[in-house]
Structures are given as structure tokens and as C-alpha cells.
Amino acid sequence: MTMSEPVVVLxxxxxxxxxxxxALGGVDLAVARGEFLSLLGPSGCGKxxxxxxxxxxxxxxxxxxxxxxxxxxxxxxxxxxIGFVFQDPTLMPWSTVARNVELPFRIAGRVRAAxxxxxxxxxxxxxxxGFEQAYPHQLSGGMRMRVxxxxxxxxxxxxxxxxxxxxxLDEITRLALNDDLLLLWEAHRPTILFVTHSVxxxxxxxxxxxxxxxxxxxxxxxxxxxxxxxxxxxVRTSAAYAAMCExxxxxxxxxxxxxxxx
Amino acid sequence: xxLGIGRRGLxxxxxxxxGIVFLAAWEATVRLRGIPPYILPAPTAIAQSLWTDGPSxxxxxxxxxxxxLAALAAAALFGGGIALLFARSRLLELSLFPYAxxxxxxxxxxxxxxxxxWVREPFLALLVCAWIVAFFPIVSNTTVGLNxxxxxxxALFRLYGASPGQILLYLRMxxxxxxxxxxxxxxxxxALIGAVVAEFVAGTGGAETGLAFRILEAGYRxxxxxxxxxxxxxxxxxxxxxxxxxxxxxxxxRHWHESAIAxxxx
Ligand SMILES: Nc1ncnc2c1ncn2[C@@H]1O[C@H](COP(=O)(O)OP(=O)(O)O)[C@@H](O)[C@H]1O
Ligand SMILES: [Mg+2]
Numbered sequence: 001m002t003m004s005e006p007v008v009v010l011x012x013x014x015x016x017x018x019x020x021x022x023a024l025g026g027v028d029l030a031v032a033r034g035e036f037l038s039l040l041g042p043s044g045c046g047k048x049x050x051x052x053x054x055x056x057x058x059x060x061x062x063x064x065x066x067x068x069x070x071x072x073x074x075x076x077x078x079x080x081x082i083g084f085v086f087q088d089p090t091l092m093p094w095s096t097v098a099r100n101v102e103l104p105f106r107i108a109g110r111v112r113a114a115x116x117x118x119x120x121x122x123x124x125x126x127x128x129x130g131f132e133q134a135y136p137h138q139l140s141g142g143m144r145m146r147v148x149x150x151x152x153x154x155x156x157x158x159x160x161x162x163x164x165x166x167x168x169l170d171e172i173t174r175l176a177l178n179d180d181l182l183l184l185w186e187a188h189r190p191t192i193l194f195v196t197h198s199v200x201x202x203x204x205x206x207x208x209x210x211x212x213x214x215x216x217x218x219x220x221x222x223x224x225x226x227x228x229x230x231x232x233x234x235v236r237t238s239a240a241y242a243a244m245c246e247x248x249x250x251x252x253x254x255x256x257x258x259x260x261x262x
Numbered sequence: 263x264x265l266g267i268g269r270r271g272l273x274x275x276x277x278x279x280x281g282i283v284f285l286a287a288w289e290a291t292v293r294l295r296g297i298p299p300y301i302l303p304a305p306t307a308i309a310q311s312l313w314t315d316g317p318s319x320x321x322x323x324x325x326x327x328x329x330x331l332a333a334l335a336a337a338a339l340f341g342g343g344i345a346l347l348f349a350r351s352r353l354l355e356l357s358l359f360p361y362a363x364x365x366x367x368x369x370x371x372x373x374x375x376x377x378x379x380w381v382r383e384p385f386l387a388l389l390v391c392a393w394i395v396a397f398f399p400i401v402s403n404t405t406v407g408l409n410x411x412x413x414x415x416x417a418l419f420r421l422y423g424a425s426p427g428q429i430l431l432y433l434r435m436x437x438x439x440x441x442x443x444x445x446x447x448x449x450x451x452x453a454l455i456g457a458v459v460a461e462f463v464a465g466t467g468g469a470e471t472g473l474a475f476r477i478l479e480a481g482y483r484x485x486x487x488x489x490x491x492x493x494x495x496x497x498x499x500x501x502x503x504x505x506x507x508x509x510x511x512x513x514x515x516r517h518w519h520e521s522a523i524a525x526x527x528x
Pocket of ligand 1: 018019023042046047048
């Protein structure tokens with residue numbers, strides 16, 4: 001893929017917390033429009049911190065984070081142009097599924113018929129049509145995560161940030177959600193930044209993988225994934241998939257070897 | 263469970279059985295030992311007093327109950343309101359919360375005479391005393407609740423450009439609701455205690471006499487069965503207030519809060 005106009009540009013981004021801990025030590029990264037980029041690294045290497053900086057939820061200590069989202073004012077947080085999915089579903093337990101997904105619209109101060117249609121469409125896109133009036137506690141962990149994804153998608157964001165969204169799920173649910181996420185990405189082609197610590201997941205999903213090392217967090221390898229598109233489960237058994245997993249694992253091992261012992 | 267009557271039945275039957283055994287033992291002890299009623303009246307004597315003095319006691323109960331309910335309503339309103347102010351301004355919380363604690367830890371019996379001197383209107387004076395006792399659990403619980411919003415949800419609200427008012431309304435207030443209701447349940451009992459204590463201090467307090475004064479009066483006249491009857495009415499009132507608040511709490515939280523969601527296997 002040729003580097004079309006980037007949506008996210010990070011230049012020399014560092015983050016030092018008040019505790020003195022250096023979470024990020026100079027990150028340069030450009031994410032092209034429509035790319036599915038995975039940030040891969042062991043826990044504690046600053047992946048979440050990086051994602052929060054991209055979302056505008058945290059400020060870098062030094063360096064710049066530049067977002068170029070369609071139709072959004074450059075500096076301020078582009079409300080609704082970014083979707084965020086956390087490791088936990090992060091739903092409001094007192095609200096129904098529909099009210100949870102509707103949240104971005106409610107904050108924007110407009111929930112009319114058109115927005116309700118978008119909520120319904122978003123829920124059916126994640127396979128939850130008919131669950132509008134259910135409460136989160138009535139759903140399984142996988143279904144709650146789908147609600148969380150539906151909420152992130154409902155504003156049709158240009159940029160989707162996912163922070164280990166499937167890490168807490170069982171293997172079967174996780175594989176199903178991997179495929180669903182690919183379908184959603186292919187349908188709308190948002191730019192995706194996906195944080196994971198699973199080599200297999202990152203290779204299966206992404207068009208590109210940035211491998212990080214810890215203390216301080218840095219990107220040490222930037223690997224394009226040249227597997228056929230659209231992907232399906234057949235890919236997982238292909239020789240090319242196995243070879244790519246091998247390459248990424250080696251890069252990850254090298255990254256870990258550079259880092260001071262935990 | 264294979265107990266035949268089931269858990270619900272057991273919940274009712276067990277305390278009732280204990281109560282009956284206790285009352286029977288009490289009655290037997292009083293009769294067999296010939297204890298005079300001005301030391302310890304038998305349950306049957308109390309029941310009889312309840313029957314004959316019932317109407318006038320109920321009138322007094324209504325006086326105490328009015329003070330209690332008004333104090334509880336004021337505690338809910340102002341307690342919740344003060345907690346909301348604290349949530350809007352950290353400075354306000356830091357500067358005022360210690361004084362709320364001072365008000366809470368100072369025994370109400372010690373403050374009540376002052377309040378009664380300062381507030382001339384007897385109903386209002388008793389109301390203020392009961393309110394002082396009742397409002398703290400609501401303020402302190404609700405303040406904790408308003409500050410307990412999920413971090414990631416807060417981040418999400420910020421991401422979508424929510425105003426502080428929207429964060430309060432859509433996120434912090436719903437988060438605080440179970441805390442507020444837990445405070446309210448504690449305050450229900452405390453408001454009753456506050457009303458009774460204030461009445462003890464105030465004495466007769468105008469034309470209407472509450473249940474606390476009836477207890478004092480019965481004590482002076484050695485009408486101990488009536489004293490017990492009045493006590494019984496007070497306890498029952500406390501229990502009913504608690505049960506009502508508990509029911510309210512369950513109704514409001516039944517869709518989502520762990521404390522109120524019906525267990526699946528019943
Ligand atoms: N608010 C914070 N204050 C201090 N240290 C933090 C804070 N958030 C994260 N850290 C530290 O920064 C490092 C990177 O954290 P994080 O970005 O969460 O890593 P990852 O998501 O890769 O597991 C960790 O060592 C973590 O303990
Ligand atoms: Mg993380």
C-alpha cells in the first residue's frame with residue numbers, strides 16, 4: 001500500500017508521568033487513511049498511553065500528535081470523529097443497550113429519528129438487533145463488547161481506537177469478534193489503531209504491525225502484513241500466515257531482549 | 263434448598279418463631295416470679311395498654327412521624343443538594359466537608375437545647391434537630407458516589423465533548439444513585455432517633471405531644487406498660503420506614519444494580 005495522506009501523525013512523542021516514569025520515549029508514527037494498524041507489545045510498554053494521546057485524552061510531554069480527520073477542526077478533540085473501545089465494555093449499567101449506543105448523540109444534543117435509525121443499524125451491524133431494550137447485565141461478555149463496538153461505530157468515525165478490546169474474552173468469542181471487526185472495517189474502511197499483545201490476532205487483522213518495546217515505550221519494528229484481502233478463517237491455516245506470525249514473533253522477542261528485565 | 267418452606271418462608275418464619283419463644287418466656291418469667299408491672303410488665307399487660315391507650319398513642323405517633331418524615335425529606339433534599347455542590351466545586355467540598363463532620367460527631371442531645379432556644383417554633387426546632395442527625399449519611403454517601411464514576415466512561419464522555427453538566431447528569435448522578443439510596447436508608451432510622459431525642463430534650467413542646475414525651479410521662483407516672491407500648495410503636499415505625507426505603511431503593515435500582523437485581527435461580 002502506498003502511503004496516502006496520513007490520518008494520524010506522531011512526531012517525537014514522549015510521555016513522562018508525574019511519578020517520573022517514562023512511559024513513552026520518542027514515538028514517530030504515521031497512520032494512513034483506511035489502514036488497520038496494530039500496536040503490538042508486552043503489557044506496560046505504553047500502548048494504552050499512546051492510544052490516549054491519539055484520542056486527545058492525554059497530552060504528550062514533548063512531541064506532537066497531529067490528527068487530520070475529515071471535516072474536523074484541526075486542534076480540538078474531533079467529537080464523534082473518533083471511536084474508542086476499551087478492554088472492558090465500559091457501558092452504563094443503568095441504561096439499556098440502545099441508550100448506551102445512543103450516548104454520543106445524546107451528548108451532541110440531538111437524538112431524533114435519524115439518530116435512532118443509526119443506533120439500530122449500528123446494533124444490527126454487530127449482530128445485536130433485537131437487544132435494544134436489554135440491560136448490560138443481561139448480556140454475555142462478548143455481547144457487551146459488541147455493544148461497546150456498536151457505540152464506537154455509531155457516529156461513523158474516521159478513526160477507530162481499540163485498546164485490547166478482546167483480551168478479556170474467551171477464545172471462541174474472540175475469534176468471532178475478530179471476523180466481525182474485519183467485516184466492519186471492510187464495509188466502512190475507518191482508519192483503525194488496534195492495541196493487542198497477541199501476535200496471532202495482530203497478524204490476522206492488520207495491514208501493518210508496529211512492534212513496541214517497554215521502558216521507555218518505543219516502536220522498534222514496523223512490519224507490513226501482506227496477506228490476501230478480504231481475510232477469512234482460511235487465512236489462519238495458510239503458510240503465509242504462519243510465516244508472518246514467525247516474523248512478528250521474532251521481532252517481538254528482539255524487542256523484549258533490548259528492554260531491561262521487568 | 264430442600265427445606266420445604268424455601269428461603270423466603272424461612273426468612274419470615276425463623277424470626278417470628280424466635281419472637282414467639284421470647285415473648286412466651288417473658289410472660290412466664292413475669293408470672294412465675296410475680297414481678298410487679300412497674301418493674302417489668304408482662305407482654306399481655308403491654309398488649310392491653312396498647313389496646314386502651316392506642317388511640318391517644320397513635321395521635322402522638324403521628325406528631326413524631328411528621329417531624330421524622332419532614333426531617334428525612336429535608337435531609338434527602340439538602341443532603342443531595344450539598345453533595346451536588348461538592349461535586350461541582352472541589353474547593354467547596356474541601357472547605358465545608360469538615361464542618362459537616364463536626365455537626366455529625368457532636369451529640370445531638372448536646373446541641374438540641376441550643377436549637378430549641380434559637381428556633382422558637384417547636385415543630386421547626388425538632389425538625390432541625392432531626393435533620394442534623396439525618397443529613398450526614400446522605401451527604402457523605404452521595405459525595406462518594408458522585409466521585410465514583412468509572413474512569414473509562416469519564417474518558418469516553420470527554421472524547422465525545424460532554425460538558426461538565428452533561429457528565430454530572432448522565433454519568434455521575436446515576437453512579438451516585440445507589441450510594442444516595444444507601445444513605446437514605448440509614449437516615450430514615452436516624453431521623454426518627456433525632457426526632458425522639460429532640461423531643462426528650464424539649465419536653466412537652468407546645469400543644470401537641472409526640473411519642474417521646476409520652477414515654478417520659480409514662481415513666482414519671484410509673485405507667486410502665488404504656489411506656490413499653492409507646493416503645494413498641496416507635497420500633498415498629500422505625501422498621502416500617504426502613505422497609506419502605508428498602509423497597510424504594512429496590513424499585514429504583516432493579517434494572518441494573520447488583521444489590522437489586524433478582525437472583526436468576528429463584
Ligand atoms: N496515570 C499514570 N501515572 C503513572 N504511571 C502510569 C500511568 N498510566 C500508566 N502508567 C505507567 O506507564 C507504563 C505504560 O502503561 P500503559 O500505557 O498502560 O501500558 P500498556 O497499555 O502497554 O500495558 C506502565 O508502566 C504504567 O504503569
Ligand atoms: Mg493497556
